[in-house]
Amino acid sequence: MAGSLTDEDRERAAEAERTQKAAADERARLATERARLEGEHARLEAEFQCLRDAERAHHAQRDALEVASIAALHAQAVAVINIRSLIPVVLDGESPNYTTWRSLFLLVVGKYELSDHVLSDIAYPDVPSWVRMECTVLSWLYGTISSKLVQVVMTPTSSARRVWLGLEEQFVGNKETRALYIDAEFRTFCQGDLSISDYCSKMKNMADALGDLGEPVLDRTLVLAVLRSLNERFSYMAALIKRTKPFPSFSEVRADLMLEELTAKNKPTEPSAFLAAGNGSGARSSGVNNNGGSSAGGHSAGGGGRNKNRNRRGGRANNGGGGAPGQNGGGHPAPRPGSPAPTPVFDVQS
Incomplete structure (x- = not known):
């Protein structure tokens, strides 16, 4: 039977054997590659798990720090005695300072991580720490508004959120x-x-x-x-x-x-004290020269007046008195313009 096989049959058998061997080698290679990939996947999975664990630990640490920080801020908020030292503006219904007051109040509650008490409707009445901070914020609200507004927004069941909305309605309603x-x-x-x-x-x-x-x-x-x-x-x-x-x-x-x-x-005034003093001195000097005094010849004031009128008609510059032309009524020479007034001389008659 074996001797009856031809060369063609033997060639086919050899080809089939080679094909089977190649297929077996390929299956072995694929199995090896699969094992390698599974190992790589396991390694990556382990690394990813480590990263997730590290991230969880980091978040837990950060959350713990945040909780501690918030607790410290809340303790500081409770210790605030005078809220007006932080919010100096008192909200009054008759003055337009709502915008300023609102901005300052939000800054303060944001600083102490208490914004949710006035901006959120979510409440935790069963949590003692939340209730304590709710009372703190509510006292801040009452402490920074006028007594009239307190009477308007205060109720036996008031919360910080309700008071905040009530104030908003008072100033932003309609x-x-x-x-x-x-x-x-x-x-x-x-x-x-x-x-x-x-x-x-x-x-x-x-x-x-x-x-x-x-x-x-x-x-x-x-x-x-x-x-x-x-x-x-x-x-x-x-x-x-x-x-x-x-x-x-x-x-x-x-x-x-x-x-x-x-x-x-701060602009200075233009007239100076020196000019004012000069004008006053000139006025006093002019007043002395124009008055009709008694002359050495015993003329009266009436005579000086007549002499003054005669001088005006004759073009003379004499003032009243019975003196010579160009002289005052007292017999003194007429002073030059700008010169000081002469001292009057009185004659004593026996």
Whole structure:
């Protein structure tokens, strides 16, 4: 049977054997590669797990530090005795300082990680530490508003969030009506007798109030409104500032106007004391020369008057008295212009 195999059959058998061997080698190579890849995957998985563990440890450490930091901040917040040392503005329903008060209050609660007590509706009444800080923030709110506002927003079940919203309603409620009235005042307000500081503060407060009501005023619009309503003393400054390129900001305009106001206040007066004294001396000298005194010949005041009239008709420059031409009534020579008045001499008759 084997002798009956031809060369072609033997060639086919050899080819099949080679094919089987190649397939076996390929399977072995693939198995080896698979094992290598599985080992690499296991190694990468282990490294990734290590990285995740390290990240978890880092986050845990950071969270622990953050918790400790927040606890320390809360302890400092509880220790604040006078909240007005941190928030010097007292919110009053009759003054437009809501924007300033709100900004300062948010800065303080943000500093002590207590913003959620006024900005979030989420509460944790079962957590003692949260309740303690809620009381702290609520006391801050009551301590920085007027007594009238306290009576408006305080209730037996008040929370910091409810008081915050109540104050917001007091100052920002009815936005359209409030904006209408404030905008009208903003566009018609004039400086009058106000100082530059008070006038600019008033205009800035109205602009901020409009911004709180959803009607923001651009800085350029604020500057134009300030320049439009200046009094006559600073009207020339308005003309100069309008031509400035680039157009200045409100802070720059306020600084320029305050500097001009300070310069005008410290400007010296033009008449000097020396000139005033000189004018007074000349007046006294003139008064002495024009008075008709008694002459050596015993003329009376009436005679001096007649002599004065005669001199005026004759073109003479004599004053009253019975002296010689060109002399005063007392017999003295007429003084030259600018010379001091002569001392009068009195005759004693026996």
